[in-house]
Amino acid sequence: MPERFEAIVVGGGPAGNAATLTLARGGVHVLQIERGEYAGAKNVQGAILYADAVEDMIPEFRDEAPLERHIVEQRMWMLDERSHVGTHYRSEDFNEERPNRYTILRAPFDKWFSATVKKAGALVICETTVLDLLRDGSGRVIGVKTDREGGEIHADVVILADGVNSLVAQRAGLRNEVKPDHVALAVKETHFLPSDVLEQRFNISGEEGVVIEAAGAVTEGMLGTGFIYTNKESLSVGIGCLVSDFVDTGVTPYGLLERFKQHPSIRQLLDGSEVKEYAAHLIPEGGYRAMPKLFGDGWLIVGDAAQMVNSLHREGSNMAMSSGRMAAETVVELRRNGQPMTAKALRLYREKLDASYVIKDLKKYRDLPSVLHRNKQFVTTYPRLLSRAAQTWIRVDGEDKKTKERAIAKSFLKGRSLRGLVGDAFKIARAMR
């Protein structure tokens, strides 16, 4: 007889850990299965942690979790080949008792989260890959098949938190293949610097941190962004673009990253640093319209596996945690009421999501991925035009200001035409409303 649990969670990332923790605390006999050496071994993120989603489950996490720096300054840069123009927002208000956003290193953070899950009473096994779902004659999911000997394990319900590729759900026919234009490939490096050098360079002290998001020429015509995040003694430096764009351009991801690092606005920030890891990962970018069905008889799907990423606001791990928690709360409630884990009963998960920021935000931006995909000028032409405009405006060279204004207006008309400019404004406004 295969071993039996009330619930199985596949995956040890933020979604899986949130789900397992909530189940264990709710008194559910739960097994969590992770294929890495430890939870976090296979996981990559920028990474910014939004406190809210963690705080919902672990109010005291600030005292326990391996956090890097709380973010006091956000820089958004648009770059051409030699310049950047952008906005910085920095506020002393972010130096608060319970900061809102932190930089983290994903592997240590996930290890900590997993330890918290174990303390709550869940059984966590690592180094075990789930190969497929087990079903009964009616098609109901009744457990998982793993690559361990005698690796069939039964459960009343399976929560799939196995990340962006979600091979398990695809193999079981629960969701379609991810499309190359619905997913970004991001590469990143962890650059180490002495903390005093890092703090001087970024104008911060103590636990303060800075985030730089960069768009424009650095993505070489592809839809994507680059980033630099300050950790305690390191910088996370990365760039990601749609997989379909990498296919079309033939640009190598590591070549793109190298050139990003050599941009005149970036280079000096990294000077003298020692790279200790190079990583790559996929990020769901298809948004609401790319989401699969979220539940069925005996199963639920959460986090990246369900494509829950708000790419405009750079939110994903928070949606992963919130969806993992809500899936688990659904299971806890049904179990308490003695209800079976049927698709009809598990619909409660979808209702919880619908009422939360997760689906509300994903729905709000449902058209943005396709609008940006079809209109790359937003990340290619406009950053360049803005950068040139800034230079024209700033340079004092004997040209009168009226002529300068005309030159700027002309450059925009030449770059996009009046119809293009009006159309772009309309498109982006509609996609973001």
Add this chain to the structure above:
Amino acid sequence: MTTSVKVEEKLFQNRYLVDEGRPHIKIKDPNAVSPTLAKLVTLCPAGCWSMQPDGSLSGSLDGCFECGTCRIVARAAGDEIEWSYPRGGYGISYKFG
């Protein structure tokens, strides 16, 4: 501007537990790859794929990130690849992630 980047040097810092003799990705027919599959040479962030002089596509998966990029591209174009995760515990092990 073109920069020549040696991806092998980047991978050198990473920690892997290689499952010797058990490649987790297989090209079904390496001698007859489609133009889309040939793109894996530039597409793979670990530089796992190379085109051989005889026109076949050859994979060396020791540096693989298990990111799934090759799988998604291959599946969108047809059915030329067999892709699974490495056995539990093997493959990339991120220190920082």
